Amino acid sequence: MARSKPTAEQQATALLKVRERTEYELRQGLATRGYAEADAEAAISRMRALGYLDEQRTAQARARRGFEEHRAVADVAARLARSGVEEGVIAQAVKAAAVESGHSDEAAARALVVKRRLSGQKAARFLASRGFEEDLIRKVVGLDE
Numbered sequence: 001m002a003r004s005k006p007t008a009e010q011q012a013t014a015l016l017k018v019r020e021r022t023e024y025e026l027r028q029g030l031a032t033r034g035y036a037e038a039d040a041e042a043a044i045s046r047m048r049a050l051g052y053l054d055e056q057r058t059a060q061a062r063a064r065r066g067f068e069e070h071r072a073v074a075d076v077a078a079r080l081a082r083s084g085v086e087e088g089v090i091a092q093a094v095k096a097a098a099v100e101s102g103h104s105d106e107a108a109a110r111a112l113v114v115k116r117r118l119s120g121q122k123a124a125r126f127l128a129s130r131g132f133e134e135d136l137i138r139k140v141v142g143l144d145e
Contacts, residue, residue: 008035008043016047020058023048024084059085059093067101070108070115075131105132109140 006014008030015021015029023044030040047053059080066076073094080090097103109132113123120141127137 008039009046011035012043012047013052016052020061022055022058022083022085023053026053055085055089056093059089060097063093063097064101067097067103067108070112070130072105072108072131073098074133078131105136106140109136113140
């Protein structure tokens with residue numbers, strides 16, 4: 001006997017059980033699985049109403065994780081934007097997470113250099129890949145000296 005396809009709401013719940021997602025990511029996940037746009041939107045509204053889907057909470061948790069990984073503020077914000085989070089939500093989430101964790105880009109960059117035992121151009125390239133600004137990289141790595 002063939003199994004019937006779960007409803008969009010059931011699929012949305014299953015996707016959110018795996019990990020917290022943004023509305024954009026949930027919408028993409030449902031579309032990929034072949035759900036009609038109207039069904040997906042209804043499921044997303046239901047997940048939001050139940051509290052399973054909260055853009056601010058998700059953005060702040062991801063920002064916190066980014067800062068724990070010693071990423072730059074710009075990199076954390078860019079990652080949230082790629083996840084479909086709106087600019088206003090990104091700004092609030094990044095600010096709250098930075099205050100909560102005591103994040104500073106300079107301290108994060110220095111911690112990465114020490115942790116990875118990097119120096120010179122290798123350190124500069126690595127820090128650039130983490131979204132740190134060029135002036136800060138020069139300061140931390142000592143390329144101006």
